[in-house]
Amino acid sequence: MFGYRVPAPDQAMLISGGRRGMGTAPFRVVTGHGAFVSPVFRKTRFLTLAMCEAEVDENCVTHQGIALTVRAVIAFKVGNDKESIVNAGQRFLSDQDQMSVLTGRIFAGHLRSIIGSMTVEEIVTERQKLATEVLETSKAEMAKIGLIVDSLQIQSIDDGKTGYIAAMAAPHQAAIQRQAKIAQAQAAQASAEAEQAAARNQAEYARQTAVVKAEYTAQVDRAQAQAAQAGPLAAAHAQQEVLTAQTELAQRAAELRQQQLVAEVVRPAEAEAERIRVLALAEAERMKIQAEAAASNDRVALDRMLIDQLPLIVKEAAGGLAGANVNVLNGADGLGEIAAGLVGQGLTILDSVRQNLGTSRSLPDGEGAARARHLGPVD
Numbered sequence: 001m002f003g004y005r006v007p008a009p010d011q012a013m014l015i016s017g018g019r020r021g022m023g024t025a026p027f028r029v030v031t032g033h034g035a036f037v038s039p040v041f042r043k044t045r046f047l048t049l050a051m052c053e054a055e056v057d058e059n060c061v062t063h064q065g066i067a068l069t070v071r072a073v074i075a076f077k078v079g080n081d082k083e084s085i086v087n088a089g090q091r092f093l094s095d096q097d098q099m100s101v102l103t104g105r106i107f108a109g110h111l112r113s114i115i116g117s118m119t120v121e122e123i124v125t126e127r128q129k130l131a132t133e134v135l136e137t138s139k140a141e142m143a144k145i146g147l148i149v150d151s152l153q154i155q156s157i158d159d160g161k162t163g164y165i166a167a168m169a170a171p172h173q174a175a176i177q178r179q180a181k182i183a184q185a186q187a188a189q190a191s192a193e194a195e196q197a198a199a200r201n202q203a204e205y206a207r208q209t210a211v212v213k214a215e216y217t218a219q220v221d222r223a224q225a226q227a228a229q230a231g232p233l234a235a236a237h238a239q240q241e242v243l244t245a246q247t248e249l250a251q252r253a254a255e256l257r258q259q260q261l262v263a264e265v266v267r268p269a270e271a272e273a274e275r276i277r278v279l280a281l282a283e284a285e286r287m288k289i290q291a292e293a294a295a296s297n298d299r300v301a302l303d304r305m306l307i308d309q310l311p312l313i314v315k316e317a318a319g320g321l322a323g324a325n326v327n328v329l330n331g332a333d334g335l336g337e338i339a340a341g342l343v344g345q346g347l348t349i350l351d352s353v354r355q356n357l358g359t360s361r362s363l364p365d366g367e368g369a370a371r372a373r374h375l376g377p378v379d
Helices: 082-092 098-115 120-125 127-144 164-296 299-323 332-362 365-374
Strands: 011-016 028-030 043-048 052-061 067-078 147-158
Touching (some): 011 082, 028 082, 043 082, 052 098, 067 098, 067 120, 067 127, 082 098, 082 147, 098 127, 120 164, 127 147
Antiparallel strands (some): 011 028, 011 043, 052 067, 067 147
């Protein structure tokens, strides 16, 4: 539209000419909207409100008298309020590049002043403190020319060839290097330990694998050997059982033969010997009685004594038979034969005694005694 002007978002439109709406300012400030401007009676100019940058590279002397070269960057702009725009427009509208030059000079002066009151150690270790103090001291001066500072960054501090900062940093560098070496050594040691542990694990795994393989191989070999020996072992066990059975059979046959020999030879011989012994004992007892009777010349007493002693003789014979180890081959029949023989012998002796008693009654005493002396043994 003819005569209508609109400033950019980062610009302030300054309209000079006329008196309406300007107040105490030499021009009217328009931001954020447009305005009608008479091309004949009014003049329009634009002031940037964008962010600007100024660099400072200044040689400064510290409180210790050490020269430092300080490099800094300042970010600034024209204030958004009408007063700041008017102040900046009156000073920089015709040459807006001068804002960066003037700002750099202002900050250079304040930077030299503040560094002169600080030591190198403070400047190096407390850069933010330095920047804050420079901003605080320059704020009022920058406001007078309509500028505000957003930030101040100290880029570098250089002591030239004096080596002060390097000497100051040497202990820290040595400590850092020492810590770095320690850390490197620890890392190397940890790496070596890890490698050794890995090697040990691998060796242990290999050992366990070898042991398992050896055990498996041994088990297979044992199984194969047992399988190969199963047949011969079974045959040997069978043969051993046969030999054992044959040995037991032979032992049983020998025991049976021994029992047969005892029954057929030893026991009959022992029984015969015991019978002869019993008869000998009876004969001796009979002769003893006859001798006693002859000595007394009393036949009647002899006969009566013999009769009285006959049960004792038979008892002694039976006692001798009871003590003998006699094996009766014919069972009850054999036992009956032995008992019958003893009884028969007793009866024979008793009959002989009776005959002698009858003869003694008819014969004279002397003849009877003589016959008693000549009485033979009883079978």
